[in-house]
Amino acid sequence: MSMNTSQIELRLKRITFEAERISSFEFVSADANPLPGFQPGAHIDLHxxxxxxxxxxxxxxxxxxxxxxxxxxxREPNGRGGSRWAHDKLRVGDKVWATPPQNDFPLDECASSTVFFVGGIGITPVLPMLRRxxxxxxxxxLMYASRSPGETAFAEELQRIDAGRGRIVHFHDSEPGQRLEIRATVAALPASTHVYCCGPTGMIDDFxxxxxxxDPSTVHYERFGAAQxxxxxGGFDVVLHRSGAKYRVEPGKxxxxxxxxNNVAVPYSCCNGVCGSCRTEIIDGQADHRDDFLSDEEKQANQAIMVCCSGARSKTLVLDL
Ligand code: FES
Structure with a gap:
């Protein structure tokens, strides 16, 4: 199998249990080529x-x-299948294609002090930031909220990074009086402190x-879930401009x-309107934008739609598919 040249082929070298339902997957280059570099906060898209x-x-x-x-x-038992597939099917030695690292959540290295608010698996991009x-x-x-100690990924690694300097505070929702109070913590911070948040939608909204x-330049966040x-x-038709196919979008879909x-090949990833994978050009019709990826200007221009979460205000939406 081959992919276009912008993709890199990886081979799974190691799977490590990190916490209840969370494993880490370590990939190396599948050929002799060096892997592209990355900055803290970067992500890769796995195919x-x-x-x-x-x-x-x-x-x-x-x-x-x-x-x-x-x-x-x-592992999300009720997700769209990506995490189940990774946990249940992906095996050491398997090859997968990936896009090279991209960074939508960069670290500001000029800040003299930084406070991170993290929920659950949101710890992942923060680990390289702490090291940097x-x-x-x-x-x-680091203010790190998780459901319980057993569901706290990378706890030992964080201990090593902290090196006994008391810079990490854990909060466990399952234990009384352990709620992370973002408001009180932020209120006590100097204006020059940079604040970061990565976690579930409710946490990001509070943050x-x-x-x-x-100052907006000191506030950084990355969403894993949708804000809307x-x-x-439903109640509208989608027409595929290239094939002429027409499908009814029924309520609930x-x-x-x-x-x-209908077996139409369209890329997608987060299904929450945040990653941009499913961006599709609009030929005709009016989108009902519900994503967090397009800018307000782009939404107004109505030239593209994130099909994972947005709908239509017109009776028919003609897409460049
Ligand atoms: S799949 Fe991520 S924005 Fe649609």
């Missing part, structure tokens, strides 16, 4: 089975010439609400659901 593409943040130390990429996957900040002598603090008054409900009201049901 899994049947057109499934999933974005995973890189957890190993950032490097210009990495020997491997390490990602962490939390240590390497350049910057102050940091954005309490940091709304801070996907458009599943997204455009992506309908395309996949």
């Amino acid at each position: 899994l089975q049947q057109g499934m593409i999933r974005s995973y943040s890189l957890a190993n130390a950032a490097s210009a010439d990495p020997l491997y990429y390490r990602v962490a996957v939390q 900040l240590d390497a350049i002598g910057r102050e940091w603090k 954005l609400a309490v940091t709304a008054e801070r 409900q996907a458009a599943t009201e 997204t455009i992506l659901d309908v395309l996949l049901d």
Whole structure:
């Protein structure tokens, strides 16, 4: 099997249990070619089975010439199948295609102090950030919320990174009085401190609400989930411009659901309107945008739609497919 030249082929070298339902997967180059470098906060898109593409943040130390990429996957029994496939089917020695690292969550290395608010698997992109900040002598603090100690990924590794300096505070939702209070913590921080958040949607929403008054250049976040409900009201037709095929989007379905049901090959990954994988050009019709990927200007221009979560305001939507 071959892919276009912008993809890299990886071979799975190691799977490590990290916490309940979370394993890390270490990939090396499948050929003799060096792996592209990456900065803290970067992710790769793994091409899994049947057109499934999933974005995973890189957890190993950032490097210009990495020997491997390490990602962490939390098994989601009710997800769309990517994490189940990785946990249940992916085996050491298997080859997968990936896009080279991209970074939508860069670290500002100029900040003299940085505080991270992390929920669950959101710890992944923060690991290389902590290492990098240590390497350049910057102050940091990590507020890490997880359901319980057994569901806390990379706990031992974090202990090693902290090296007994007390910079990490754990919060476990399953234990009384252990809620991470983002508002109180942020309120006590100097205005110059940079704050980062990576975690579930509710946590990001809280974080954005309490940091709304801070200088935007000091506020950084990466969403794993959608901020808005996907458009599943249905009641419109999707026409594929290239093939002429026409499909009804019934209530309860997204455009992506309908395309996949009809074996239309369309890339997708997060299914939450955040990664950009499913961006599709609009030929005609009016989109009902529900994603967090397109800018307000792009939404107004109505030239593209994220089919995983957005719908239509017009009776028919003609797509460049
Ligand atoms: S699949 Fe990620 S934005 Fe649609």
